[in-house]
Amino acid sequence: MTRQATGGSLAARFVVLGEHTLEHAELCWDERGCLRRVRRSRGPVRDVCVIPGLVDAHCHLHIDVVPGAPRRFVPWLGAVMARRATLPAAAEVAATRTAIRGLLQSGTTAVGDIDATGRAFAPLSRSPLAGRQYRELTGFHLAATAARALVHERALRPAGALAVGLSPHAPYSVSPALFRAAASRSRHLAIHCAEVPEEQQFLRSGTGPFAELLASLGRLPAAFRAPGVGAVKWLERLGVLRPTTLLVHCQELERGDVTRLASAGVAIVVCPGTIEYFQRAAPPVPRWLAAGIPVALGTDSRASNPSWSMLDELRRAARLWPSLGPTQLLQLATTNGGRALDLPRLGRLGRGGRADFCLLPAANSAAASVEALVYGEAPVLATYCAGRRFGTKSAAVATL
Ligand SMILES: [Zn+2]
Incomplete structure (x- = not known):
């Protein structure tokens, strides 16, 4: 994990840069794994199609798996929650590495x-992966002073290729004071939002399974009044x-919410594996995209998804939203992921x-190569992170 990438180059029959594609193109990168040139190649090329690395935005x-x-x-x-309470720290570190x-x-x-x-920060910041880590905050019972103290304790500093943010978990698990403390501390927030009907019920009326769960945990303040929206x-x-801000799930949006989210400029991350796990209806992603909302894909966790594969997510997305073409689906997993994380250089070359x-x-065209990937007819042959190659079964991966 500590070996540095060396500079290198690769010439390919097709290169998908982001919105644009080149034929017979060469990528050259420096010893830090930074792209220095992307240009047409005059020499021989490998018979492959290069696409930007996939971005798992949530x-x-x-x-790990919760049996x-x-x-x-x-x-x-x-x-x-019960599983987390009993797991040793080493198990969470091992799960992160896996x-x-x-x-x-x-x-x-x-x-x-x-x-x-806080146990995933060290293995992730030392890994070849880039992106953003959001430290989670929960506390439906927390008033202003305790909320500020928690945010102060949890705030992260960037490390390696990892940017940081905060994740006030969800409207049913975070007090207004904790949301405000998080928003004043960090520009970058990730929030689970409108995931299930019970969440909307709780916010509208203060009743239902979330009220019962919070009461059983001793986290429902006596003075709590539902916001009524x-x-x-x-x-x-x-x-x-x-x-x-990045919102996750948004399964249960209400009238006017799409306009509200589009004008606020927030991104939405959907998790096809989780949608299938809970047998939820497919949210209207094509409508959100048409409204100008950047929609990205995430694997969520092994507690609701059998794999860590964004390829599996792409294939599920193709089933859930058949009106989206392969190029658009790939954008959900690449450029839109970078936008959702407010790291717009990620997910493009x-x-x-x-x-x-x-x-x-490589198929007959870049589009045909991408189509074969999205519909599960072609594999990823190798992944390059900052110019360092990780074959799908390579020793480099096994040593991480
Ligand atoms: Zn989640």
Whole structure:
């Protein structure tokens, strides 16, 4: 994990840069893994298609499989919390390392990770992956002083290729004071939003399974009064809907919410594996994209997804949103991921950015090569992170 990338170059039959594609092109990068040139090649090329490295815009790397986890959300959440309470720290570090290997083997070069315990920071910041890690905050019972103290304790400093942010977990688990403290401390927030109908019920009326869960945990303040609006309006009122905020799931949006989110400039990350796990309806991603909302894809966690593979997410996305073409689907997993994390150089290939890319078998065209990948007919042959090659079964991955 400590070996530095050396400078190098690769000439390919097709190179997908982001929105644009080149034929017979060469990528050259320096010893820091930074792209120096992307240009047409006059020499021989490898018969491959290069695409930008995939961006997993929402994951919880340290959460491993939760045996017997239910498929109803609130009991599932209880099972995840109970499991976390009993796991030794070493198990979370090991799960994070396993996740990093799984991501690299399947074409992912950047993540938006949510760290609830602080144990994923060291392995991720020392890994080849880029992206942003958000330290999670929960505390529905916290008033202003305690909220500021928690934010102060949890705030991270960037390290290596890793930018940082905060993740006030969700409107049903974070007090108004904690949302405000997080927003004043960090420009970059990741929030689970409008995930299930019970969340909207709780915010509208203060009743239902979330009220019961919070009461059982001793976290429902006696003075609590429901805000009386849905999750998006509530977050808007709290002042946390900003262009550098990323919302996760948004399964249960209400009338007017799409306009609200588009005008606030926030990004949405959807997690196809989690949608399938809980057998949820597909949210209207094509409508969100048409409204100008950047929509990205995430693997979420092993507690609701059998794999760490963004390739699996792409294939699920193709099933959930059949009206989106392969190029648009790839954008969800690349350029839109970079935008969602407010790291717009990720998920595209350009001079000055990292040499993060994947090699696919070349078909008749770049579009046909991407199509074969998205529909599961072609593999990722190798992943390059900052110019360093990780074959899908390479020793370099095994030593991480
Ligand atoms: Zn999540």
